[in-house]
Amino acid sequence: MESLASKKCVPCMGGVPPLERSKVDELHGEVLDWQVVSYKKLRRTYDFPDFRTALDFVNRVGEIAEAEGHHPDILLSYGKVEISIWTHKIDGLTESDFILAAKIDAMDNAGS
Numbered sequence: 001m002e003s004l005a006s007k008k009c010v011p012c013m014g015g016v017p018p019l020e021r022s023k024v025d026e027l028h029g030e031v032l033d034w035q036v037v038s039y040k041k042l043r044r045t046y047d048f049p050d051f052r053t054a055l056d057f058v059n060r061v062g063e064i065a066e067a068e069g070h071h072p073d074i075l076l077s078y079g080k081v082e083i084s085i086w087t088h089k090i091d092g093l094t095e096s097d098f099i100l101a102a103k104i105d106a107m108d109n110a111g112s
Contacts, residue, residue, distance in 0.1 A: 009070040042098070058076050
């Protein structure tokens, strides 16, 4: 089975239903460090030793988001970054949300 991190995000044009809870639960198994919020969003908080390191991380996440055409909400504060991912057009989760989370995890694990 192809890993989520190796897939490409697909732009949502609206008009598609959010993922069923069972599919959310299945995909969540591949990004366990992310919290599923009300079956509508993925959220993860990262801690860093200082602002500069957190900012560098945000910039790398931004590069992934641009490459994928899928943009998370990012909250940056001193030593902390909170990322929320969902498909705004349907106010819910799609596979692309999990793909982006997996790509961020892969970047974080690679230390790049």
